[in-house]
Structures are given as C-alpha cells and as structure tokens.
Amino acid sequence: MTHLLHLDASARTNSLSRKLGAEFVRAWRDAEPGGTYTYRDLAAEPTPFIEEGWTELCDAVLAAGVTDLDRLAELAVTPAAKTAWQMVEPLLAQVLAADVILIGTPMYNYSIPAALKAWLDQITFPRMSLGQRRFIVVTARGGAYSPGAPKAAFDYQERFLRDFFAGHFAVTDTVFVNAELANAVQDPNLSHLRDVHEASLAAAQAEVRSLAEEYAR
Ligand SMILES: Cc1cc2nc3c(=O)[nH]c(=O)nc-3n(C[C@H](O)[C@H](O)[C@H](O)COP(=O)(O)O)c2cc1C
Numbered sequence: 001m002t003h004l005l006h007l008d009a010s011a012r013t014n015s016l017s018r019k020l021g022a023e024f025v026r027a028w029r030d031a032e033p034g035g036t037y038t039y040r041d042l043a044a045e046p047t048p049f050i051e052e053g054w055t056e057l058c059d060a061v062l063a064a065g066v067t068d069l070d071r072l073a074e075l076a077v078t079p080a081a082k083t084a085w086q087m088v089e090p091l092l093a094q095v096l097a098a099d100v101i102l103i104g105t106p107m108y109n110y111s112i113p114a115a116l117k118a119w120l121d122q123i124t125f126p127r128m129s130l131g132q133r134r135f136i137v138v139t140a141r142g143g144a145y146s147p148g149a150p151k152a153a154f155d156y157q158e159r160f161l162r163d164f165f166a167g168h169f170a171v172t173d174t175v176f177v178n179a180e181l182a183n184a185v186q187d188p189n190l191s192h193l194r195d196v197h198e199a200s201l202a203a204a205q206a207e208v209r210s211l212a213e214e215y216a217r
Contacts, residue, residue, distance in 0.1 A: 003037070003099050004035060006040075007101070007119065017140040020177060021138050021208075027208070040094070047087070047091060050122060051080070054081075057081040058125060072088070103116070103161075107157045110154045137176050138208060139178045140178070141157065145158075181193050
C-alpha cells in the first residue's frame with residue numbers, strides 16, 4: 001500500500017500546478033483505493049524560514065557525523081535548537097512516511113516559490129538519503145523552457161529540483177511534468193500561442209494520469 005505526500009506551492013487558488021497535482025491524486029486514488037494520503041498547502045500554510053536554532057541543530061548533526069534521521073532529536077540540545085526541532089520533526093515525519101512525494105509548483109522568477117524553498121530548507125539535513133522514495137513534480141510556467149526553446153537554459157526550476165534531489169537526497173529518477181506557456185492565456189502579446197499552451201496542458205494532464213497509475217502499487 002502506497003502512502004502519498006502531496007504538496008502545493010502556488011499562490012494562486014485557480015492554479016495549473018494545483019490542477020495537475022489534483023489530477024494525479026484523483027487517478028492515483030482510482031488506481032489504489034487503499035492508499036493513504038497526506039496533503040499540505042505550502043502557500044496557504046507556509047513553513048517558516050529556518051532560524052538560528054535550526055542552524056545549531058544542523059551544525060550538531062555535522063559535528064556528530066550523524067546520518068540516521070532518528071538521531072536528530074537527541075542533537076537538539078540548546079533551547080533554540082529544541083524549538084527548531086519542534087517545527088522540523090512533524091515535517092520530516094511526513095516525508096519519511098511517504099513512498100511517493102508529489103510536488104505541485106509554479107515557476108517563479110525562473111525558479112521555485114519561496115514557500116517551497118522554505119519547506120525544503122526545513123526538512124533537509126546533511127547526508128540525508130531519501131533514495132527509497134519516488135518524487136513527481138508537476139509544474140506550470142508562463143513561458144516555454146523545453147529543449148530547443150530560446151529560454152530553455154533559464155529553467156532553474158526543474159534543474160534546481162532535479163539536481164538537488166539527486167545530489168542531496170540520492171533520488172535520481174524524479175519525474176517532471178510541465179505545463180508551459182501559461183502566460184498565453186493572459187498576455188495579448190502571446191495570444192497566438194494559446195493553442196500551444198492548451199496542447200501542453202492537455203499533454204501534461206494525460207501524463208500525470210498515466211504516471212498515477214504507474215505509481216500506485
Ligand atoms: C511571481 C511570479 C513570477 C513568475 N515568474 C515566471 C518566470 O520566471 N518564468 C515564467 O515562465 N513564468 C513566470 N511566472 C508565470 C507563472 O509561472 C505562471 O503563471 C504559472 O501558471 C504559475 O503556476 P500556477 O498556475 O500553478 O500558479 C511567474 C508568475 C508569478 C506570479
């Protein structure tokens with residue numbers, strides 16, 4: 001039985017990345033009715049930025065050479081580190097309980113929203129492996145960044161998450177599904193690209209449905 005952790009990060013309620021994530025969840029529930037599910041909306045309910053106590057905990061982890069995440073609690077010895085651990089512990093527990101982690105995220109300024117980065121900063125510790133888990137990231141972006149697009153090199157959203165998950169979490173098979181050219185809906189200068197956007201969104205929706213069936217066990 002799979003446990004799915006689902007995060008959303010868009011500041012918009014009527015958001016394409018939310019739509020893609022919800023589509024994945026619907027198809028996943030159909031394919032695996034017994035699966036369990038946890039959801040957090042990082043935009044509506046943001047995690048705070050890390051503070052000094054968190055850095056004290058991280059420094060203690062480095063100094064002790066600890067790689068076992070079950071031992072983090074004992075390294076929170078200062079009052080500030082204990083306070084930081086109270087924030088980290090339930091977030092980390094959600095991650096560790098998950099077999100599949102679904103992240104819905106917009107592209108903001110070529111990268112990820114601060115809300116998603118704040119969550120990543122909270123849950124990431126040195127030499128931490130999440131290698132047994134599968135990550136799927138569903139994104140929406142205003143422009144086009146697929147291979148061959150003039151701005152392909154500016155995609156620090158997918159590249160950052162892919163490299164970070166591989167380099168830090170030892171997760172090398174993160175799947176990305178991107179709906180592109182969302183700005184064509186609002187921007188009159190891009191109105192000639194509305195069909196391309198609609199096609200990109202439809203392809204992304206079909207892909208998340210098929211991934212959900214594959215990810216259900
Ligand atoms: C603060 C902000 C920054 C954005 N920066 C970019 C950008 O750098 N590149 C881009 O292609 N689109 C950018 N966009 C457009 C969004 O990626 C687009 O609206 C997308 O649909 C957002 O995802 P959502 O629909 O899930 O909210 C930006 C939008 C906002 C609100």
